Amino acid sequence: MKFLQKHFRYNGLFTIMFLISVISIVSVSVIITWTTFRMSEEFFIDKFSITNGRVMTQVKDSIETYHYSLVLASNNILQSGTIRKNLTEEQSNPQQMRAFFEMNQQMKRVKSNVDAYETEIVITGINGMNYATNRSYWPILEDELIQHSITKNTLADPKKLMYQFDQRKNQIGDNHFIVASKALMERRISGEIYGAMYFPIQEKEFRKFYSSYTSEGNNVYILDNNGLIVSSNQTKMIGQKADELLTYALENEENRRDYLVEKFMGTDQIIFVEYLPSLDMYLFNLIDRKTAIGDLINKKQIVLISMGIVVIALIIVFFISRRITNSLSHLVKQIADASKFDFDKYVSVTGTYETRRIGEAFNSMLDELHDYLEKLVLYQKQKRNAELAALQQQINPHFLYNTLTSIKFMVQQGSKDEAEEIINSLIALLQNTIGNVSETISVEQEINNLKNYVLINQKRYGDRIKVNYLIGPGCMEYHVPKLILQPFIENSFFHGFNHKNEGFINVLVWQENNTLICEVMDNGDGMEMSPASELPKIKSKRQHFTGIGVKNVHERIQLIYGNQYGVTINSSKGEGTRVKITLPISNKQT
Secondary structure: OHHHHHHHHHOHHHHHHHHHHHHHHHHHHHHHHHHHHHHHHHHHHHHHHHHHHHHHHHHHHHHHHHHHHHHHHHHHHHHOHHHHHHHHOOOOHHHHHHHHHHHHHHHHHHHHHHOOOOEOOEEEEOOOOEEEOOOOOOOOOHHHHHHOHHHHHHHHOOOOOEEEEEEEEOOOOEEEEEEEEEEEEOOOOOOOEEEEEEEEEEHHHHHHHOHHHOEOOEEEEEEEOOOEEEEEOOHHHOOOEOHHHHHHHHHHHHHOOOOEEEEEOOEEEEEEEEEEOOOOEEEEEEEEHHHHHOOOOOHHHHHHHHHHHHHHHHHHHHHHHHHHHHHHHHHHHHHHHHHHHOOOOOOOOOOOHHHHHHHHHHHHHHHHHHHHHHHHHHHHHHHHHHHHHHHHOOOOHHHHHHHHHHHHHHHHOOOHHHHHHHHHHHHHHHHHHHHOOOOEEEHHHHHHHHHHHHHHHHHHHOOOEEEEEEEOOOOOOOEEEOOOOHHHHHHHHHHOOOOOOOEEEEEEEEEEOOEEEEEEEEOOOOOOOOOOOOOOOOOOOOOOOOOOOHHHHHHHHHHHHOOOOEEEEEEEOOOEEEEEEEEEOOOOOO
16 A cells, blocks of 8 residues: 555656546547437537428418418408498398308308318307308307307407317217407498307317328427417317426527427427517427437447547657656656755756756756755844844934923923823824734724824824714724824824814725725825825925934835825825725734
8 A cells, every 4th residue: 555655756747637637538439429319419400490490481481371361261251242231230030041041152152162171150249140151060059158268368458360269079079170260340430249150160170281291200289379379289288288398389489490309298399480460379390309209310339439549649658758757757756855954956957858857957947946045044134133233213302301301390280180191192103003013903902092192293293184984884993004094194284284273084984895905195285296106295394203204104005005006195285185095905913
C-alpha cells in the first residue's frame, strides 16, 4: 500500500493526464455517437415532415371542400323566400301540407350541393315548423333540439356556420355526429332570426376524409377549441378530452414549428398540427416515434465501432503520456527532497526541453532565494524602526501645550468640571493614538477619537461649529487605518469657517456592497477646486494635533489597499466641502 501511495505521489501528473484523456475520449465518443443518432433521427423526421405536410394539406383541402358545399347549401336556404315564408307565417293544416310540399321541392335543390357527402339537412322555424331530409339519420327530438347547446351556441353567434359535436345513444351503442349549424336571419337591416339550419354528418362518414392516410402507429385526431376529440381513427378516444394536444396546438401557434416531438398517452409521438379555420378546430396527425424511426440505423454496430476506437485511442494515449511524464516525475521527486537539505542541493537538469528549463529555473530560484531572505531580514528591521519613529512624531507638541494651557485657564476660572472633561478626552485621545501601535483600529475607536478631539477644540474655541455622527448599522466593527478621519475634521474646524460664524460638520460611515464609505461634509466657506486631479494642499500657521496631511491620508490608503481606494474631495466656494474616503471592508486588525 505504501509503495502504491509513493508511486502515485510522484506520478500524479501522469495519472491525472491519463484520467483526463480517458474521460475526454469517452465523453467525445459518447457525444459523437449520440449526436449521430440524434441527427439521423432529426434528418429523417425533417424529410418525413415534408411528405406528411402534403398529406395534411390534402386532408385539410378535403374538409374545406366539404365546408364549401355546406356554405353553398346554407346560402341557398337563406336566399329562399319560400323557406323563410313557411318558417315564419302561421299556417292551418291545409297550408301546412302545402308548405311541406314546397319545402320538399326547395330542399331537393338545396341538397344537391351536398349529395357527394353522407350528410342531411334539418331546418326549424320560429312558427314551430321543422323539416328534415332524413329524420332517422340524426335521431334527435324537436323539443330536445330547441333546448340543445348546439342551438343555443348557434343563436348566440348567428352569422357563423358553426361545427359542434353531438353524441347519440342507440341500441348498438354510441353514435357520434359532427353538426354544422347556422341561424336563419333576415338579410335586411332588422337582422331578425326566424329559425336555424343543421347539417349533421356521422363521425364515421366524416372520418373518410382522412382514414386512407392512417395506419398502425399513425393516427389522426380532430379537436374542437375546448380540447374535445370530435373525430379520430381511434374510435375509443372520440368524445374524450385531450388537453395535452390542445396545449401543443396553442404552443405551435406561437412558435410555428413544422412538427413537435412530445409525449401523448405516455408514448413519444411526432405531432403534426393544422388549424382548420372553417371548422374552428385542430387537425392532429400523431405518428409513434418508435414506429416511424424503427431500425433507421444500426445502433449496435455504431456503438461497437465507437468502443473499438476508444480502446485504441486510450492505448496510444497511455504510452505517450507515460513517456512525456517520466522525466517530470523524476524532477518532482528531486524538488520534493530539496527541503531536506535546506535548499542547498540543486536538481539535475535532464529530460525534455520543458523539464530541463524547469530544472534550470529551480536552481536559479535557489540562488535568488538566498539573496532575498537576507534582504528581507534587513528590510523588516528597517520597517520596524521607521514605524517606531513615525509613532513618536504623531502627536504635535504644540497641540498638547495649548490644550494644557486651556485646562490651566479653566481651573483658574473655576471651571473644574469642564477642565476634567477635557483632561479625560485628552487621556483617551493619547491612549488610542500613542498607546495603540496597531496600524488599523475599529470604526468605533476612530469615532471616539474624533469625539474627544472635537470636544477639546469646542472647549478651546467655542461650539459655533456643530459635529454630527451618522454611522450605518454594523459598521462599528469594521477596521480602518488609524487617524484617517481626524485630518479632515481638523481642516473643517480651522479652514472651513473663516468667513462664516457658525455651521456644522457631518461625519457619515456606511457600507456599499464590499466597500466602506466614510464622508466628512461641512457647510463652511468651501474653496475653488483645481481642474487637476491632485488633492488640494492646505497651509496654516495653526499648530494641529498631528502632522498627517490630506495627501498623506490618500497615499497611505493606496499603499495599504491599492489604487482603487483613496480620497476624493468636492468643494464649492461659499457652499462647503465634501470629503469621501473609499476603503475595502475589513474585520481584521493589522
